[in-house]
Amino acid sequence: MTDPVVALSAFSTIPDGGLDDSEPMNGRVYATLRAQLMSGAFEPGEVVSIRSLAEKLGTSTMPVREALHRLIGDRALETRANRTIAVPLISRAGFRAIAEVRVALEGLAAERAAKHLSEAEIDRLDALTQGMAEAARLNEPQRYLALNTDFHHSIYRAAQNPVLLDLIEKLWVQAGPQFNFLFHTVGVPMRTIAPHEAIIAALRAGDGAGARQSVQRDISESIPDIVETLPV
Amino acid sequence: MTDPVVALSAFSTIPDGGLDDSEPMNGRVYATLRAQLMSGAFEPGEVVSIRSLAEKLGTSTMPVREALHRLIGDRALETRANRTIAVPLISRAGFRAIAEVRVALEGLAAERAAKHLSEAEIDRLDALTQGMAEAARLNEPQRYLALNTDFHHSIYRAAQNPVLLDLIEKLWVQAGPQFNFLFHTVGVPMRTIAPHEAIIAALRAGDGAGARQSVQRDISESIPDIVETLPV
DNA sequence: GAGCACAAACTGTGATCACAGGCTAGAGCC
DNA sequence: GGCTCTAGCCTGTGATCACAGTTTGTGCTC
Known part of the structure; x- marks a missing residue:
């Protein structure tokens, strides 16, 4: 079966799916998370935390929080009342x-x-x-x-x-x-x-x-x- | 004459034009910069730097860089080849x-x-x-x-x-x-x-x-x- | 006087720390 | 046994520092 993330990279605005090493880390994290969201890797309603994602991606928190804020701007993520970041539940x-x-x-x-x-x-x-x-x-x-x-x-x-x-x-x-x-x-x-x-x-x-x-x-x-x- | 920024606050997604003190600083900076961009406060092609904006707004660089990255995601700003951030020139x-x-x-x-x-x-x-x-x-x-x-x-x-x-x-x-x-x-x-x-x-x-x-x-x-x- | 080189002053980026707020689990009390 | 309060953990946020890259400006050399 085709890897959904790789398959979806053709859908990304960023060529090469954001795997270019010369590109800043925050952009790569953004592209990665976007592709994962598109492939259904996160459950709607699931809380995503900056630190846990940073650890999973092997970076510090800085690139992750910038990427998450971009995704919030895209309405691909949302901040809840507690100010935690979560995948939106769409009605x-x-x-x-x-x-x-x-x-x-x-x-x-x-x-x-x-x-x-x-x-x-x-x-x-x-x-x-x-x-x-x-x-x-x-x-x-x-x-x-x-x-x-x-x-x-x-x-x-x-x-x-x-x-x-x-x-x-x-x-x-x-x-x-x-x-x-x-x-x-x-x-x-x-x-x-x-x-x-x-x-x-x-x-x-x-x-x-x-x-x-x-x-x-x-x-x-x-x-x-x-x-x-x-x-x- | 009506203050354009205030007048445009009715256009913002964020109530009160983002002047709520309880809201995080990055959101307020985002709303402020967005309103200023809409009112023509920045010249197209003009380079906006994180540090200078932070000083002008009286905050540290953190809220500003998050706001700028959101605006880049909105295509209201762009990163140039030098990785400096500028107001786009629209053809x-x-x-x-x-x-x-x-x-x-x-x-x-x-x-x-x-x-x-x-x-x-x-x-x-x-x-x-x-x-x-x-x-x-x-x-x-x-x-x-x-x-x-x-x-x-x-x-x-x-x-x-x-x-x-x-x-x-x-x-x-x-x-x-x-x-x-x-x-x-x-x-x-x-x-x-x-x-x-x-x-x-x-x-x-x-x-x-x-x-x-x-x-x-x-x-x-x-x-x-x-x-x-x-x-x- | 013109051109080149070096240095200083920017730029964004990544990392790390401190802090306030919210949530949870556990201990103590009624 | 059940309720309440508290201590600890987790959350995002703001601030600060170090670093690499680029641009700019100045002074020196030819």
Whole structure:
């Protein structure tokens, strides 16, 4: 099975997943923790302490506290009333709020991407989708998730709007911990690849409006499955 | 003239503009610097150093470096190749990229707000707009800006989607330094209030689609004026 | 007078310490 | 036996120091 952290490194803003030695430690810690959050390594509601993370990562507390504060700014972590830092518990309403914004942003990104994607890149999207079908058949949820992430992210990157890409990533990081943790514990069902094939068809036709609609439907249809598994 | 920082505090996520003594110092420094960036207190391209800011704010370097790293995460500041921290210079393409996302997000927010705004709140929006007309007539750009910020932000708050509000604020903070600095130096022309009156009319009619269109037109029409003043 | 080199003064970063507040577990008392 | 208070541990936060890298400015040399 594909290592989820490594697989998700393609999703990180920072090349090489933040493993560059010349980069400051705080940035590397940030990239590492972000990837771990996205891969469901932390349980929603879990308290993360600066000192314990520093010990686990083999550094002093300084880089960790800077990284944690950045993640708090990203709403990927939150400070509680006691001022302890924890992984947010996302409510059903909160998840729907995120989904509503995702529909707007990722729809826009898909529409713009339709004008920039080359035939070769669309072929790659097709390969990713076929890989998802295989992962679903073999019941490999981690691989399924990694491929799905790569699929969507590749499209949004093709929109060639760094601001848009940045905000979409922020939303994924916000929902990621809850989503991915549920995915590999409770077990969210892996859906069919039909929505992705609709997206690919629209992209191949250069149909921006169609790509937008297909992506928006893909997101909207996935909401109930996930909301259902949320406790609140 | 209204103090821009105080006027903008209504725009901050943190109540009281972060002046609460019980709140940690790093949060107060963050709120202060964010407000100062939004009011154009820093020149785009200007290098801001941790130690000098700490001395100016009367604290040690610790709260400042945490605040600066949060602002870097918000893309309100950037680290240069030398690893010094500076206020970003936004290119014309960069400004258009932000505007494109603003159109999507603020259009969505306006549409949702149309379903929630009360008559009294719309009356307040009307009063803000009349104030802008007066500020334009009396040539008070700072007051004009503060009222404009309050106007838009009030609408987006009414959308009752905290995730959406958060992202919109992030975009304003990104563009704010460049925009507001240009505004009170080069002097961006103050526009007529016609677009705002169209927004108010749509909101009063509960016309979500109309509110979306009006807000999107308001943003789109303001772009050329600003882009024109950008150096690159 | 122009160019080069060295030194001083910055820069951000990592580490460490002290401290106040909150939580918990255990001992002592009723 | 059950309740309460206290002592100890853990939390994040602020401050301070050392260090490596870069920039800047000055003085010396050619």
